[in-house]
Amino acid sequence: MPVAVSYPGVYIEEIPSGVHTITGVATSIAAFVDFFASGPMNTATQIFSPADFERQFSGLDTRSEASYAIQQFFLNGGTQAYVVRVASGTAGKGATAAAIGLEDKNGGSTVLIATAASPGAVGNNISLDVDYNTTDPATLFNLTVTQVSASSGRIVAIETFRNLAIDPSQSNDVAAVVNGGSQLVTLAESAGSTGKRPAATGSVSKAITSVSGLGLSAGDTVDVSLGANKIGTTAGLAAPVPASLGELAAALQGLIRGLKTGPTAALPNATVSVAGSAATEAYLVVKAGTSNPADVLALTDAGGGLATKLGFATAGDNVQQYALGGTAANAQALPGAKQLKGDDGTWDAGSDASGMALGLIGDPLAKSGMYALLDVDLFNILCIPATMNLPDLEAAQVSADAVSLCTQRRAMYLLDVPQHDATRDTVPAIMTWLDVHSGLRSRDAALYFPRADITDPLNGFRLRKVAPSGTVAGLWARTDGSRGVWKAPAGTEASLAGVQKLEYKLTDPENGVLNPLAINCLRTFPIYGPVCWGARTLFGADQMADDYKYIPIRRLALYIEESLYRGTQWAVFEPNDTPLWSQLRLNVGAFMQTLFRQGAFQGSTPTDAYFVRCDDKTNPQASINLGIVNIIVGFAPLKPAEFVVIQIQQMAGQIAT
Numbered sequence: 001m002p003v004a005v006s007y008p009g010v011y012i013e014e015i016p017s018g019v020h021t022i023t024g025v026a027t028s029i030a031a032f033v034d035f036f037a038s039g040p041m042n043t044a045t046q047i048f049s050p051a052d053f054e055r056q057f058s059g060l061d062t063r064s065e066a067s068y069a070i071q072q073f074f075l076n077g078g079t080q081a082y083v084v085r086v087a088s089g090t091a092g093k094g095a096t097a098a099a100i101g102l103e104d105k106n107g108g109s110t111v112l113i114a115t116a117a118s119p120g121a122v123g124n125n126i127s128l129d130v131d132y133n134t135t136d137p138a139t140l141f142n143l144t145v146t147q148v149s150a151s152s153g154r155i156v157a158i159e160t161f162r163n164l165a166i167d168p169s170q171s172n173d174v175a176a177v178v179n180g181g182s183q184l185v186t187l188a189e190s191a192g193s194t195g196k197r198p199a200a201t202g203s204v205s206k207a208i209t210s211v212s213g214l215g216l217s218a219g220d221t222v223d224v225s226l227g228a229n230k231i232g233t234t235a236g237l238a239a240p241v242p243a244s245l246g247e248l249a250a251a252l253q254g255l256i257r258g259l260k261t262g263p264t265a266a267l268p269n270a271t272v273s274v275a276g277s278a279a280t281e282a283y284l285v286v287k288a289g290t291s292n293p294a295d296v297l298a299l300t301d302a303g304g305g306l307a308t309k310l311g312f313a314t315a316g317d318n319v320q321q322y323a324l325g326g327t328a329a330n331a332q333a334l335p336g337a338k339q340l341k342g343d344d345g346t347w348d349a350g351s352d353a354s355g356m357a358l359g360l361i362g363d364p365l366a367k368s369g370m371y372a373l374l375d376v377d378l379f380n381i382l383c384i385p386a387t388m389n390l391p392d393l394e395a396a397q398v399s400a401d402a403v404s405l406c407t408q409r410r411a412m413y414l415l416d417v418p419q420h421d422a423t424r425d426t427v428p429a430i431m432t433w434l435d436v437h438s439g440l441r442s443r444d445a446a447l448y449f450p451r452a453d454i455t456d457p458l459n460g461f462r463l464r465k466v467a468p469s470g471t472v473a474g475l476w477a478r479t480d481g482s483r484g485v486w487k488a489p490a491g492t493e494a495s496l497a498g499v500q501k502l503e504y505k506l507t508d509p510e511n512g513v514l515n516p517l518a519i520n521c522l523r524t525f526p527i528y529g530p531v532c533w534g535a536r537t538l539f540g541a542d543q544m545a546d547d548y549k550y551i552p553i554r555r556l557a558l559y560i561e562e563s564l565y566r567g568t569q570w571a572v573f574e575p576n577d578t579p580l581w582s583q584l585r586l587n588v589g590a591f592m593q594t595l596f597r598q599g600a601f602q603g604s605t606p607t608d609a610y611f612v613r614c615d616d617k618t619n620p621q622a623s624i625n626l627g628i629v630n631i632i633v634g635f636a637p638l639k640p641a642e643f644v645v646i647q648i649q650q651m652a653g654q655i656a657t
Contacts, residue, residue: 018583022567022591027485027559028477030073030081031379031411032470033360033370034066034386035347038122041095042368044082044376050074055156057083058122062458063347065385065416069470072454073383075498076471077478082379084372087119088346089358098123098325098342101190102130102198106318106330111166111193112174114185116324116342123342124325125150126184127293130198131285133275134163141165141197143174145184146321153291159184166193185324199318199331200275203297205284206311207276211248216241220306224256224267225298226288231266232259237306245282249274252284252306256297270297284310293321296330349389349420357394360384361401370405378562380555381476382406382413385467388451392418396437399445406444410558412551413445414469415538425450425503427510430519441518443539443548444558448472448520450504452496452530463500468522471496475532476555486556486600488535488640496522496530516542518549535640553637556600564588564633576624581614584631588612592635602636610635 003013031044037058039045047053053070060067066083073081087095097119101110116123126147134140140163147157159182164174166189175187208214219236234255242248253272257265269289276282288297296319299312318331325341346352362369373379382402387395395418406413417424417433424430430449434440448468456464472489475496479489502522506514511521511533518541520534540549548554567587574580592610595601603609613632623630 018579018586019590020567020570020583020587022563022587024559024563024591024595025378025566026080027380027555028078028473028480029379030078030381030383030470030473030477031084031373031376032066032070032073032081033084033086033373033382033384034069035061035064035087035344035359036067036083036085037061037064037344038118038120039083039085040117041085041087041119042362042366042372044084044372046080046082048080053083057085060456060458062456063344065388065467066383066470068454068456068464068466069383069385069473072452072466072470072498073474073477076474076496077481078474079477079481082373082376084370085118086359086362086369087344088352088355089361089369090346090352090355093346093352093355094359095119095345096340096343098126099340100128100322100324100326101333102128102322103331103333104193104196105199108199108331109193109196110190110333111196111198113188113190114322114324115188115340117182117184117186119342120344121325121342122147122150124323126324127321127326128185128201128324129321130200131275132200132204132283136163137276137281137283139165139197140172141174141200143178145178145182147184157184166196168194198322200283200285201318201321202285202287203299203312203317204275205286207281207283208245208310209281211243211245214309216248216306216309220309221301222252222255222306222312223300223302224259225300226267226290227296227298231261234259234306245274245284249284252286252310256286267297286312287320290320292326293323294319294326294332296320349391349394353391353394356386356390357398360386360398370402373405373409379409380411380558381473382411383416383467383469383473385416385469388416388419388467390418391420392433392437396440399437399440403440403442403445407442410562411444412537412555412558413442414472415440415445415447416467416469417447417449419451419465427504427506427513431514431517434517434519441538441541441544443537443546443554445538446472446520446536446551447518447538448522448532448534449514450502450506450522452499452522453501453503454498455500465503471499472532484598484600485559486552486638488550488552490520490532490535490640492525492528492531494532495528496532499530502530518544550637550640552640556635556637560592560595560633560635563591564631567591568631571629576619576627576629578616580629581616581619584614584629585612588614588631588633592633595635600635600638602638608636 003011039057097116099115102112104111129144131142143161145159149156175189178187218239221234223233224231242251249272256270259266271287273285275285288295296317298317299307301307322332362371364371402413451465453463455461476489518536518538523533524530535551537554539546589612596609601609611634618630
C-alpha cells in the first residue's frame with residue numbers, strides 16, 4: 001500500500017520482495033523406543049550426547065537393547081536423538097513409582113505424599129530432607145531431594161527448595177514450587193494439611209534461645225539408641241561447658257562419635273548441626289550418619305541429663321531422611337501402607353512377549369509407546385532394537401506399526417530382525433524370515449544383516465550381540481554430515497565404529513544372493529574392517545523395480561518433501577493467482593538450485609537436473625475454485641554405483657600405424 005503523503009518531501013517505503021527462503025531440514029535425527037531404567041515414561045525426550053542419556057535414562061542396562069544402540073549411534077557419528085521409555089503393556093507388569101508419606105509428627109497425620117517422577121526401581125534411591133533453618137523457623141521449612149547411584153552410592157542429583165509452606169494460596173506452596181521445578185519427585189498435599197508442615201528429619205532438640213540458660217554441667221551424659229537398639233552412654237561433657245550453640249553442637253557430636261562397640265566407633269559419621277536463627281531461636285539436629293536413610297537416632301537419659309536439658313528426651317525422633325520406597329519408620333508413612341516400593345516391572349520376551357509388544361507399540365490416541373513421537377517436531381530414523389528379542393509374530397506387529405508411523409512422518413525405519421532362533425544369523429534363515437514377512441517391505445524401511453558384536457562394560461567387556469540399527473543410524477548421520485543425504489551410506493568409508501566382529505562372515509556369492517532381495521549386508525574386509533556394504537530400501541528387491549530402490553534416493557526425496565512442506569506454509573491463504581505462482585517457482589527453484597550446486601542431482605545443467613512447475617497449466621480454474629495450488633517438482637536422482645564393471649582386453653600385438 002502506498003505511503004500516505006501529507007507534506008512536501010521524500011518518503012521511504014519498503015516493498016516486500018516475495019522471497020521466502022526455504023531452509024533444508026535435518027536429515028539424521030534418530031528416535032529410539034525401548035525399556036530404560038529411568039526417565040520420563042511414554043514421552044519423547046531429546047538428547048544430544050551419551051552424557052545426556054546417562055543423566056536422564058541411567059545409561060547402559062543389560063535389559064535394554066536400545067541403550068547399547070544409543071551408545072553405538074553416538075559412537076558412529078550421531079548428534080541428536082529422541083528417546084522414548086516404555087514399560088510392559090500387560091496389566092500388573094508395568095513399572096510402578098516409589099513413594100512415601102510425610103507426617104507432621106511421629107504417629108501424626110500425613111501432610112505430604114512424595115512420589116518419584118520416574119516410575120521404576122530408580123525411585124528407591126531418592127530421599128528427602130526436611131529442616132526448619134528458614135526465614136521463619138516456626139512455620140516454614142526447607143526440602144532437599146537427593147538421588148544416589150544404586151551401584152556406587154554416589155550422589156548423582158540434588159535439588160533444594162527453601163522457605164516452603166503447605167498453603168495453595170501462597171506463592172511458596174510446597175506442591176506448586178516442587179512440582180514446577182523438580183525433575184526427581186512430585187508432591188501431593190493431603191486434605192486438611194494447610195498450615196502444617198512435615199516433621200524435620202533427624203532428632204530435633206527443643207528451641208534454644210540461650211545456651212547459658214540450659215543448666216549444662218561438666219560430666220553430663222546421654223544415652224544413645226539406634227532404633228530399638230541401645231548403643232551406649234556417652235562420656236561426660238567436658239569442662240568448661242560450651243558457651244555457644246556451635247560449640248555445643250561440636251561437643252555433642254564428639255560425644256556421640258566417641259561411643260565404641262569393641263575397638264571401633266559405633267557411629268563414626270554421626271552429625272549434629274544447628275538449624276534455625278541464632279538471633280531468635282535455634283535447634284540442634286542429630287543424625288546417625290549411617291547408610292540407611294530410615295535409621296532413627298534417639299537421645300535419652302535417666303533424668304536430668306544432657307538429653308533432658310536439650311529437650312531430646314521429649315522431642316519426636318525421626319528418620320535421617322524420608323526414603324522413597326524404603327521401609328517407613330516414625331514420621332513417614334503412607335495411608336493404608338507403610339511403603340510403596342518402585343519397581344521396573346516385567347521386561348522379558350520369555351515371560352511377557354505380548355506385554356513388550358504392547359508397550360513398544362503404545363496407543364496413538366494416548367500418544368504412548370512409539371506414538372509418543374507424534375509430539376516430536378521432526379525425526380528421520382526410527383530404531384526399535386527390542387524387536388530382536390521378540391517372537392516373530394510380536395516383532396512383525398511392532399515393525400508393521402513402526403513402518404506405518406515412519407510413512408506418516410516421512411522417516412525411515414531400521415528393521416531389526418528377531419533373533420530368538422540361534423540359526424537366524426545365517427543366509428538361508430534371514431531369506432526365509434523376510435519371505436515369510438514380506439508384508440513389512442516398504443520404501444520407508446531398510447534391513448541390515450548380520451548382527452554385530454560389541455564390548456559390554458557391564459559384563460567385564462565381553463562381547464555382546466547387538467541389533468545393527470543403532471550402529472547404522474549413526475553411520476547415516478556421519479555420511480549426511482560429510483557427504484550429504486544423497487550419498488549412499490555404504491562402501492569402504494562406511495566403517496562401523498565400536499564393532500569388534502560380525503555374527504556371520506559373508507562371502508561374495510552370499511552377498512550376491514542377499515543384495516537382490518534388498519537385504520543390506522555388513523561385511524568385514526582386510527584393512528577396512530567391518531563396513532556397511534549395501535544401500536537398498538526394503539522395496540529395493542530387483543523384482544520390484546521400484547523408483548525408490550536405493551536408500552539415498554528415498555532419503556533425498558523425504559528431505560525435499562519435508563523441506564518444501566515446511567518452507568511453503570506461508571502460501572496458505574495467499575491470493576491464488578499468477579503472483580503467488582511466480583513466488584512459489586522462485587522460492588522452490590532456489591532451493592532445488594542449491595541442491596543441484598551441492599551435487600545432489602544428475603545432470604550437468606539445472607534443466608537436466610530438476611524442474612519446478614507452478615503456472616496456469618498446473619493450476620486450471622477448477623483447482624483455483626477449490627482453493628488448491630499445484631506445484632510439480634521433479635528431480636533426477638543420483639543412483640549409487642552399486643556394480644563397478646571393469647572390462648579388460650588382451651592386446652593381440654597390433655602395431656599402431
